[in-house]
Amino acid sequence: MTAGPAEHRERRSGALLEFLARRMRLRSESVLAPLGLRPRHLVALTVLREAGEMSQQALAGSLQLDGTNVVGLLNDLETAELVERRRSPEDRRRHVVSLTEHGTRRLNEAECALAGAEDDVLAALDPAERDTLYDLLRRASSGGPATCTEAIRDNPDVLC
Amino acid sequence: MTAGPAEHRERRSGALLEFLARRMRLRSESVLAPLGLRPRHLVALTVLREAGEMSQQALAGSLQLDGTNVVGLLNDLETAELVERRRSPEDRRRHVVSLTEHGTRRLNEAECALAGAEDDVLAALDPAERDTLYDLLRRASSGGPATCTEAIRDNPDVLC
DNA sequence: ACAGATGGTTTGTGTAGCACCAACTATTTA
DNA sequence: TAAATAGTTGGTGCTACACAAACCATCTGT
Numbered sequence: 001m002t003a004g005p006a007e008h009r010e011r012r013s014g015a016l017l018e019f020l021a022r023r024m025r026l027r028s029e030s031v032l033a034p035l036g037l038r039p040r041h042l043v044a045l046t047v048l049r050e051a052g053e054m055s056q057q058a059l060a061g062s063l064q065l066d067g068t069n070v071v072g073l074l075n076d077l078e079t080a081e082l083v084e085r086r087r088s089p090e091d092r093r094r095h096v097v098s099l100t101e102h103g104t105r106r107l108n109e110a111e112c113a114l115a116g117a118e119d120d121v122l123a124a125l126d127p128a129e130r131d132t133l134y135d136l137l138r139r140a141s142s143g144g145p146a147t148c149t150e151a152i153r154d155n156p157d158v159l160c
Numbered sequence: 161m162t163a164g165p166a167e168h169r170e171r172r173s174g175a176l177l178e179f180l181a182r183r184m185r186l187r188s189e190s191v192l193a194p195l196g197l198r199p200r201h202l203v204a205l206t207v208l209r210e211a212g213e214m215s216q217q218a219l220a221g222s223l224q225l226d227g228t229n230v231v232g233l234l235n236d237l238e239t240a241e242l243v244e245r246r247r248s249p250e251d252r253r254r255h256v257v258s259l260t261e262h263g264t265r266r267l268n269e270a271e272c273a274l275a276g277a278e279d280d281v282l283a284a285l286d287p288a289e290r291d292t293l294y295d296l297l298r299r300a301s302s303g304g305p306a307t308c309t310e311a312i313r314d315n316p317d318v319l320c
Numbered sequence: 321a322c323a324g325a326t327g328g329t330t331t332g333t334g335t336a337g338c339a340c341c342a343a344c345t346a347t348t349t350a
Numbered sequence: 351t352a353a354a355t356a357g358t359t360g361g362t363g364c365t366a367c368a369c370a371a372a373c374c375a376t377c378t379g380t
Contacts, residue, residue: 124303
């Protein structure tokens, strides 16, 4: 306060991201429930829409979720016919996961239904700002290291 | 694909927020552990820094966390001397929670230590973009409805 | 052709974060 | 003085995971 010259603020987004994500999730749950979806289903569908079809392993990498749990997640989505598992032609061990048309539509519907939740959480931002926020989040998401396990190796160099 | 004219995309940020928050959290955990902190501690400290001191109840509202769990969270932070509970003078039932100087410093250190994690997760964004992202998140966070319980009442008007 | 690695599935088991309930104290308000 | 409120404690239960083991189908290297 005393005319601090060394007021160096770190400006890390992590905590804020989590803070807002939680708020959004709490509101989303009740909106999504009638659609038979849960927040994490939405995340998976979104990833699939952004990145296109991919193997289950790649999806697990992108969601940074254990492979065995991805199985269950996809079982949900597949029985709801929002997602399709095809055998990969060039490696028949692999399952290629892709959004069905129904899934694409449903994802859009769900997002549409979330308007209220977003209005609530992002109330302090005007439409243009929400748009740039969306773009930034979208680009950040797509740019991530598909496989995180290797990224976690870079950790040790945490110095200040 | 067929020259779709009605390609109306909903652009909701919720899923992306959660997606990135998870990535960030997974990386943060290992970085924060040596500091004796967990992601949710960081969130609480951040809220306290942004909004200033507040009652435990208000903090619970802001974090949208059950009151009883906030007690435990604050116990952690208080025994680590990052946070202080003072009796409110004008209502001695209330505890006014505030960051200690040590807590402020520690929060900054932690954020600094998270540089690597953020670099990793936001790799696709250049520094200027990360900065605007931070600003947007920060403003969205501060603008939220301190008490969410009333905000959840506005839910029913979810139409499309 | 065979061995070993790999992608996916199933079935556990464990843990952490959280909501929720009940009971209690200290304090305020009606 | 009675009822409401802020916080605390202790307990229960649920959900989302991680992780391990065992298994099949398939691929790859020798």
